Amino acid sequence: MHEAPIQHVDFAPFSSLDVEQRPIQLNEQQRSVAQQLDHSIRTHGFLFLDNIGLSCSEMRHALHSAKQLFDKPLSHKLSAMKIMHTASNCGYIPQGDEILNRRRRGELKEAYHVKNRRAFAQTFEGCPPQFEAHSTALFNKLATIARRFAVACAAALQLPLEHFADMIEQSDLATLRYLHYPPCEFKEGQSNAHDPHAPIRAGEHTDYGLFSFLIADGAGLQIKPVAGGEVSDESAQSGGWLDVPVARGECVIVNTGALMARITNDTWRATAHRVVVHDESVASRSRYALAFFADPHSTTRIQVHERFLRGGQPRRYETISARDYEYGRLEEAKAK
Ligand SMILES: O=C(O)CCC(=O)C(=O)O
Numbered sequence: 225m226h227e228a229p230i231q232h233v234d235f236a237p238f239s240s241l242d243v244e245q246r247p248i249q250l251n252e253q254q255r256s257v258a259q260q261l262d263h264s265i266r267t268h269g270f271l272f273l274d275n276i277g278l279s280c281s282e283m284r285h286a287l288h289s290a291k292q293l294f295d296k297p298l299s300h301k302l303s304a305m306k307i308m309h310t311a312s313n314c315g316y317i318p319q320g321d322e323i324l325n326r327r328r329r330g331e332l333k334e335a336y337h338v339k340n341r342r343a344f345a346q347t348f349e350g351c352p353p354q355f356e357a358h359s360t361a362l363f364n365k366l367a368t369i370a371r372r373f374a375v376a377c378a379a380a381l382q383l384p385l386e387h388f389a390d391m392i393e394q395s396d397l398a399t400l401r402y403l404h405y406p407p408c409e410f411k412e413g414q415s416n417a418h419d420p421h422a423p424i425r426a427g428e429h430t431d432y433g434l435f436s437f438l439i440a441d442g443a444g445l446q447i448k449p450v451a452g453g454e455v456s457d458e459s460a461q462s463g464g465w466l467d468v469p470v471a472r473g474e475c476v477i478v479n480t481g482a483l484m485a486r487i488t489n490d491t492w493r494a495t496a497h498r499v500v501v502h503d504e505s506v507a508s509r510s511r512y513a514l515a516f517f518a519d520p521h522s523t524t525r526i527q528v529h530e531r532f533l534r535g536g537q538p539r540r541y542e543t544i545s546a547r548d549y550e551y552g553r554l555e556e557a558k559a560k
């Protein structure tokens with residue numbers, strides 16, 4: 225297996241950006257960060273973002289609170305916690321309820337979704353005592369960082385600087401996802417990386433929204449840039465997957481999602497990824513991760529921006545609302 229040569233981008237110049245101020249103005253250093261993003265996203269669709277304004281200890285604390293949440297007995301999680309339904313997209317997702325890739329016979333993970341408290345009321349019954357306060361604070365912090373990142377994306381793509389930042393402000397679709405991949409079986413030569421139907425920790429997929437931040441504490445993430453907004457049968461199954469080196473809660477991994485691919489007419493693609501186990505030692509341990517999905521507000525019209533149609537470029541995607549697109553994909557991912 226090959227390691228992906230993923231670049232690190234230092235986001236420190238953006239930490240002082242006030243995303244509420246209009247007009248947004250960028251200095252030279254910030255414009256240079258935007259150029260680096262453009263390069264990384266065009267070449268891999270994934271990058272490591274350093275100095276985002278979330279310290280290592282905050283990231284480790286977040287991973288620890290995922291552990292505390294999922295450490296609750298299964299009977300408690302099923303009876304006392306709110307179970308996630310597509311309509312709300314928040315709460316607990318038991319193992320087996322979500323299948324990101326329908327060719328897989330199952331996915332070896334459980335998850336918990338936290339939504340924007342400013343956009344709708346979420347209750348946290350059955351969660352550990354500090355979980356509500358901690359996850360809400362983390363959501364708000366990541367949402368601000370995401371808006372700064374959205375400005376950098378707009379600069380990189382030469383769009384009006386507020387273009388993406390306004391779409392995700394107060395978004396009811398943005399989600400903070402806590403993930404736990406429990407220890408699983410490993411059989412040499414029959415790993416889920418090779419058999420396209422075997423159960424897997426997270427099946428081949430692209431994320432739905434504009435971009436995602438990922439914080440993880442263990443190996444297994446693999447990526448494969450694809451030519452469009454979704455994973456085709458061929459691209460998911462053939463070889464060419466690259467390992468993402470583990471960041472162990474030291475920096476954030478960023479990837480672009482399907483709605484970004486639609487708006488940019490695939491100038492920035494959605495990057496396919498999955499989570500596998502390569503060996504006995506990875507299989508024998510739990511893996512915890514957090515993903516923040518920067519998804520536009522549900523009423524946002526997602527259309528190819530005219531800038532990507534210049535010079536007679538064919539329009540690859542029809543206009544759709546963020547809600548219709550995302551709920552379509554959430555329904556697809558629901559185990560039938
Ligand atoms: O756990 C990971 O590293 C990836 C999770 C992921 O891709 C997702 O939840 O969309």
Ligand SMILES: [Fe+2]
Pocket residue numbers: 429430431497
């Ligand atoms: Fe993902």
